[in-house]
Amino acid sequence: MTLDSKIPAGPLANKWTSHKVNSKLINPANKRKYKIIVVGSGLAGGSAAATLSELGYQVECFCYQDSPRRAHSIAAQGGINAAKNYQNDGDSVYRLFYDTIKGGDFRSREANVHRLAEVSTEIIDQCVAQGVPFAREYGGLLDNRSFGGAQVKRTFYARGQTGQQLLIGCYQALEKEIQKGGVKMHPRTEMLDLVVVDGHAKGIVVRNLTTGEITTHAADAVILATGGYGNVFYLSTNAMGCNVMAAFRAHKRGAFFANPCYTQIHPTCIPVSGDYQSKLTLMSESLRNDGRIWVPKSAEDAQAIREGKKTAAEIPEDERDYYLERKYPSFGNLSPRDISSRSAKEVCDEGRGVASTGLGVFLDFADAIKRDGEDAIRARYGNLFQMYEKISGDDPYQVPMKIYPAVHYTMGGLWVDYNLMSNLPGLHVLGEANFSDHGANRLGASALMQGLADGYFVIPSTIAVYLAEQKPGAVTTSHPAFKEAENSVRDRLKSLMDIKGTRSVDSFHRELGLLIWDKCGMARDREGLEEALRRIPEIRNEFWTNVRIPGSANGLNAELEKAGRVADFLEFAEVLCYDALNREESCGGHFRSEHQFTEADPEVQDGRTQPGEAKRHDDQFQYVAAWEHTAPGQAPVLHKEELVFEEVKPSIRSYK
Numbered sequence: 075m076t077l078d079s080k081i082p083a084g085p086l087a088n089k090w091t092s093h094k095v096n097s098k099l100i101n102p103a104n105k106r107k108y109k110i111i112v113v114g115s116g117l118a119g120g121s122a123a124a125t126l127s128e129l130g131y132q133v134e135c136f137c138y139q140d141s142p143r144r145a146h147s148i149a150a151q152g153g154i155n156a157a158k159n160y161q162n163d164g165d166s167v168y169r170l171f172y173d174t175i176k177g178g179d180f181r182s183r184e185a186n187v188h189r190l191a192e193v194s195t196e197i198i199d200q201c202v203a204q205g206v207p208f209a210r211e212y213g214g215l216l217d218n219r220s221f222g223g224a225q226v227k228r229t230f231y232a233r234g235q236t237g238q239q240l241l242i243g244c245y246q247a248l249e250k251e252i253q254k255g256g257v258k259m260h261p262r263t264e265m266l267d268l269v270v271v272d273g274h275a276k277g278i279v280v281r282n283l284t285t286g287e288i289t290t291h292a293a294d295a296v297i298l299a300t301g302g303y304g305n306v307f308y309l310s311t312n313a314m315g316c317n318v319m320a321a322f323r324a325h326k327r328g329a330f331f332a333n334p335c336y337t338q339i340h341p342t343c344i345p346v347s348g349d350y351q352s353k354l355t356l357m358s359e360s361l362r363n364d365g366r367i368w369v370p371k372s373a374e375d376a377q378a379i380r381e382g383k384k385t386a387a388e389i390p391e392d393e394r395d396y397y398l399e400r401k402y403p404s405f406g407n408l409s410p411r412d413i414s415s416r417s418a419k420e421v422c423d424e425g426r427g428v429a430s431t432g433l434g435v436f437l438d439f440a441d442a443i444k445r446d447g448e449d450a451i452r453a454r455y456g457n458l459f460q461m462y463e464k465i466s467g468d469d470p471y472q473v474p475m476k477i478y479p480a481v482h483y484t485m486g487g488l489w490v491d492y493n494l495m496s497n498l499p500g501l502h503v504l505g506e507a508n509f510s511d512h513g514a515n516r517l518g519a520s521a522l523m524q525g526l527a528d529g530y531f532v533i534p535s536t537i538a539v540y541l542a543e544q545k546p547g548a549v550t551t552s553h554p555a556f557k558e559a560e561n562s563v564r565d566r567l568k569s570l571m572d573i574k575g576t577r578s579v580d581s582f583h584r585e586l587g588l589l590i591w592d593k594c595g596m597a598r599d600r601e602g603l604e605e606a607l608r609r610i611p612e613i614r615n616e617f618w619t620n621v622r623i624p625g626s627a628n629g630l631n632a633e634l635e636k637a638g639r640v641a642d643f644l645e646f647a648e649v650l651c652y653d654a655l656n657r658e659e660s661c662g663g664h665f666r667s668e669h670q671f672t673e674a675d676p677e678v679q680d681g682r683t684q685p686g687e688a689k690r691h692d693d694q695f696q697y698v699a700a701w702e703h704t705a706p707g708q709a710p711v712l713h714k715e716e717l718v719f720e721e722v723k724p725s726i727r728s729y730k
């Protein structure tokens with residue numbers, strides 16, 4: 075099956091404008107007749123719910139947090155990209171488009187990425203109007219800084235709290251619509267299933283996390299804005315509540331899952347310190363503007379640092395390896411995340427890691443402090459430095475930070491067309507929950523850009539393409555499909571509660587996560603992926619016979635919540651590994667050890683790349699892999715969307 079992405083005809087720069095002009099509209103009076111369910115209240119879901127309500131639609135918004143203010147978008151630190159060119163340094167819509175296509179290793183849709191770059195300029199104006207306190211220069215103009223994969227300053231920021239400030243602006247817009255009655259908010263409520271009527275998504279089944287009550291809700295369309303699936307790895311920078319449940323339940327109801335093997339490893343995280351940890355802490359990529367990354371040139375010096383016999387200050391300058399500056403002089407410490415992460419792993423594998431575990435490198439601000447002064451660095455990154463000191467006990471103004479890569483963002487997600495609608499009619503997917511904009515690797519500061527673009531500017535225009543063909547209110551919860559879905563949810567919860575085994579939910583999650591990190595993490599190979607596909611069913615079978623969930627399903631039960639999510643991870647992990655096994659190439663965050671450049675390759679000999687870099691196979695894998703659900707333990711069915719590049723010619727991705 076070849077998927078129809080519904081990309082508009084015409085020149086790339088005109089596609090979005092012409093699509094809006096030619097799409098069907100719904101007049102304001104008729105908008106009030108349609109109901110839309112939005113699952114998720116972060117930047118993508120909150121902005122969509124607020125904007126759709128303001129347009130006149132009836133909106134019901136669901137989130138599992140006690141308030142939309144607690145959505146995980148709040149954790150984003152470094153900034154949001156936009157092609158404003160305030161710095162007059164050569165930025166443009168086209169350059170943002172090109173950097174994003176190249177950063178994604180030529181594995182994303184040109185039309186979607188160009189639309190994102192176009193809309194980016196409007197996002198900043200929207201947020202400023204909402205009162206978001208972006209950093210400003212001395213004269214009052216909005217300030218910018220650089221992020222990985224770009225040679226211009228296009229990232230708007232609010233110290234290290236950009237996600238929090240953007241979410242507050244979005245939350246205020248959402249609360250205004252709640253107060254007006256346009257949005258009905260359902261906090262502490264988790265979606266457990268999607269209701270499909272005659273092949274269309276028409277509602278959801280949810281559980282009230284406080285009372286345990288199971289209810290169904292009908293609408294004319296459903297929007298999922300529920301984030302990514304990084305917690306399948308157990309240790310990640312995501313909050314423990316972040317999960318793939320809503321998207322995976324939609325997948326089991328027929329929505330295709332696209333490119334799950336594209337998982338992003340962020341290079342700038344506080345290293346693992348012990349088995350007791352349930353999550354990792356991100357240090358913003360913005361720190362790489364002023365911090366220099368290095369390890370000792372000799373393994374002996376690194377070992378002495380690990381054993382506490384030497385300090386970073388005792389390593390002379392000529393005995394330090396600033397490896398990103400050495401390998402990628404054009405981009406240096408702001409090389410893209412996938413490349414920077416693999417480079418850190420490489421030097422640590424050589425025995426030159428500086429953390430006690432051997433898995434860590436230095437992020438050193440000594441030069442920046444000497445150049446600009448401590449006050450200037452404190453003004454840019456003060457809250458991040460404070461957070462690091464509280465966690466590690468080290469003062470980064472005096473000694474270098476220690477960092478190491480960790481799972482952060484997922485580029486894969488439910489497949490959507492140009493209108494952000496999945497192959498399942500009526501089901502629209504926004505932000506990190508879809509696959510559409512970042513290809514095989516997301517550039518830093520582009521997640522907030524995509525979430526707000528989808529919610530504020532894209533879905534308000536494109537959802538009418540579907541709704542204009544629907545009779546408002548035609549489906550209600552009296553339809554038999556709602557009872558069937560509700561009964562399915564109740565049966566699953568009962569099955570979980572009836573197991574009464576001996577192992578905790580967390581023990582299964584940790585076992586699965588460590589397996590996936592080891593076999594399908596920063597580097598993958600056929601042998602490891604095949605081993606993971608043998609082990610996952612074994613872990614899943616034990617889970618369904620030996621997990622212990624205390625308490626009752628008829629009230630607050632955090633262990634039952636986690637059990638449902640881990641049960642989904644135990645199925646989704648197979649899809650992830652099947653996708654990684656199928657993609658016999660390396661690209662972006664998907665690095666197959668068998669597919670990397672060597673000294674013998676002509677591309678290395680003529681200087682276009684260097685040994686160890688990702689080796690794509692465009693003749694075989696220039697497509698989106700969209701997987702259809704079959705059954706646990708069975709291989710999913712592959713559907714393809716061929717990627718056609720009209721504006722940018724795929725080339726070796728060099729940052730030298």
